[in-house]
Each structure stands twice: as structure tokens, then as C-alpha cells.
Amino acid sequence: MKLTDIKPQKEWSTGQLQDLAESLERDFMAGSIIRETKQGAIRVSLEHAVGTSGKLKFEVFSNEHAPPHFRVSYDGESANFAIKDCAKLNGGLNQYEKTIQLWHRDNKQEIINKWNSTRPTNCPVGPYTE
Numbered sequence: 001m002k003l004t005d006i007k008p009q010k011e012w013s014t015g016q017l018q019d020l021a022e023s024l025e026r027d028f029m030a031g032s033i034i035r036e037t038k039q040g041a042i043r044v045s046l047e048h049a050v051g052t053s054g055k056l057k058f059e060v061f062s063n064e065h066a067p068p069h070f071r072v073s074y075d076g077e078s079a080n081f082a083i084k085d086c087a088k089l090n091g092g093l094n095q096y097e098k099t100i101q102l103w104h105r106d107n108k109q110e111i112i113n114k115w116n117s118t119r120p121t122n123c124p125v126g127p128y129t130e
Contacts, residue, residue: 019110020058020107020110020111020114021056021057021058022056023103023107024056024058024072024099024100024103024107025055025056025074027099027102027103055074055075056072056073056074056075057071057072057073057074057078058070058071058072059071059073060111060114060115060118062118062119062120062123064123064124064125065124065125066124066125067082067083067084067089067125068082068083068084068115068125068128069081069082069083069089070083070111070114070115071091072093072096072100074093074096077091077092077093078091078092078093079091079092079093079097079100081100081104083108083111083112083115083128086100086101086104086105112128112130115127115128116128
């Protein structure tokens with residue numbers, strides 16, 4: 001078998017998960033997190049980002065590979081993050097990583113619920129469990 005004989009696997013999006021996308025976009029609009037403190041997150045204000053509603057997508061895919069993960073797409077960039085610990089698997093969005101990590105911590109169970117509710121029976125990666 002030659003490398004040219006291998007066909008890339010097609011992604012099967014389960015669709016944008018609007019409620020989670022809107023939640024993360026609100027966090028993006030509040031500004032990138034510089035660091036967390038006991039009082040809350042310290043952010044850089046992103047005044048230029050006003051009015052960008054609708055640019056963010058949060059997705060999970062049904063035809064997937066391990067580890068269970070989700071994709072965030074925003075303003076022409078995207079990155080994949082592990083559900084388990086929000087480690088970035090690949091992609092961009094570097095300035096938003098801390099924002100995504102904080103959002104993930106607050107929304108992890110909902111992300112797990114979305115992942116598990118979209119697993120088809122033939123999915124190579126089954127339901128997520130802790």
C-alpha cells in the first residue's frame with residue numbers, strides 16, 4: 001500500500017453547539033485572560049472585538065479519533081482541545097487558551113454531555129467517562 005492510497009477520514013460535524021459557543025464567545029469578548037487570581041481572572045480588554053457576535057463555533061464530531069476532544073473556531077483560527085483536561089491538541093487561538101481553559105473548567109460536564117449525546121454506534125471513540 002502506498003501513502004497515496006490512504007484516503008483522509010472525513011469529519012462528521014454534529015453541528016455547532018450554539019449554547020456552548022455563545023457562552024465561550026461571551027468569555028472571549030470579556031478579553032484574554034492574563035492570569036487567574038482568587039478574586040477572578042485578570043483580562044486584557046479587547047475593545048476592537050465589540051460587535052463580533054457570531055464568529056465563534058464550538059463543535060464536536062461524530063466520526064472521531066481519540067482522545068475525546070472539541071474544536072473551537074474563532075475569527076479565522078481553530079484549535080482542538082482534549083475534553084479531559086483542555087490540553088490543546090493542535091491549532092491556533094494561542095491568545096485565547098487561558099480563556100478556553102477557564103471556560104472549560106466551568107462547562108466541562110456540559111461538554112461531556114454534548115460529546116456523549118452525539119456518539120453514533122459506529123464511532124471509533126465511544127462515550128467519555130471520567
